[in-house]
Structure formats: C-alpha cells, structure tokens
Amino acid sequence: MAGRRVVVFPSSAELGPALAHLVTSRAEKSIASNGRFTLGLSGGSLVSMLSKELLALPQLDCSKWVVGFCDERLVSFTDPESTYGLYKSQLFSKINIPDSGILTIDSSLPVDKCAEDYTCKLKEAFPGDDFPVFDLLLLGMGPDGHTCSLFPDHPLLEEKQKIVAPISDSPKPPPQRVTMTLPVVNSARCVAFVSTGGSKAAVLKDVLEGGKAPAYPAARVLPTSGELFWLIDEPAATALTIQVERPGAEAKL
C-alpha cells in the first residue's frame, strides 16, 4: 500500500470540495498517462455530495471517463433505490460522459447472471488484467462497517477469484445486489472512503485503529500498491486517537 491518509474536515461542506479535487486531479493524471480515467462509484450520501461538488466546478470534461459501480442494488433503474438511477438523474445527465463510458448492470437478469454479465463488462473494459485496476474507487462505509455490498461475517469477504459477486441475502435492503470483490477493490490505484456523521464514530475507531476481530469489511480495504484515503468529518472522527490530517477546505489531495 502506498500509505493510508486519514483526513478530517470540520463538516461535509468542507469535505466536498476536497473530494472533487481528488477526483479531478486523479482524472487529469490518468488521462495524461493512459488516455482515460476509470472511476468506481458507490451509493449512499456519496451520490449527492459528489454530484453537487462536481457540478459546481467551473470546468469539467468527462469525455474520457469510464465509470463503474463498486456495488449495485438489483432493482430497476427507475426504482428510487437504484444507485445508477440516482447518479443518472443527479450527475450523468448533466455532464459530458459518453453512454459507452458508463458500465451498468443489467437489472433485468437474475442476480447470479447479473453478476456474470457485469463481470464480462468489466473484463471488456479492462482487457488483460486479472482484476480490473481502477484509477479511483470511491467507497462509503455503513454503521455496521460494511463497504460495497461486503457485509460483516459474510462469506463473500473470502472471495478470491471472482471480479463481481452476487449477493441475495444482504442484511441491508434490498437483499439482492452485485458487488465488486475485495481483490478488485484492493487492486485499485487509489481508494477513497467518504464517511461522515457521528453514527460512524465508534466503528471508524475500530476500522482505523484495529480494535475488532474479525476486522470489519471496511478495514479489509488495503490496496496492494495503491493509495488509501479516509475522508471524514469531525463528528465521525470524535473517537479517534491516531494521528490525522486536518488540512481545511483548501485541501489538495
């Protein structure tokens, strides 16, 4: 791992611009070296924060972006629970990302087939890689320590072969989902968690300070050679005793 950075902001209002800067700086770097920027998105509060911050930028060229989903709920795209549906209405419809640059699940398929279909789409987008190497993955963490659709004590945490796995017994509804596996997450060039709010404080302490065995799913995100960021706000950081960075809203990560 290229080193973990825990960066604390007074509130999500200050965190947002730093997140936008992280995305655009990694995009610039990736496009300069590889001609494209591959980004994995998650749901939850990230959808509105990221959309708002990217749309507030004076300039944003997404014509060379390839966007996938770290996990997705198996519901129709018009369902309010669809992560793709939310990004489509809040972000994709307002930026110049080509449709071919958005890798979506086929929500009409049964969950096992859906995971296979999404695996094929990722393999096509990342030819030659055993596991896709995304330039940046943006992750959230639930109050139970889950990330993607990788939940505590679930056998999927031990998956070593698959790129995308189906899950039919998600403890958080909806029960059927597909998720990137830990080998994919840990292959990324950069992974950034965005976690805010006091409800995360206790679990965040265990995740970042190693206080629980077995480790929470989020604690198992340790990129092999990529960067790892935890972007959090003061309420989420209240229980931490480790050293953190407090750069303020002007942070250039």
Ligand SMILES: O=C(O)[C@H](O)[C@@H](O)[C@H](O)[C@H](O)COP(=O)(O)O
């Ligand atoms: O699919 C889901 O159920 C959500 O996407 C979920 O996994 C979310 O990412 C985390 O619970 C963090 O959410 P918050 O950032 O809103 O706390």
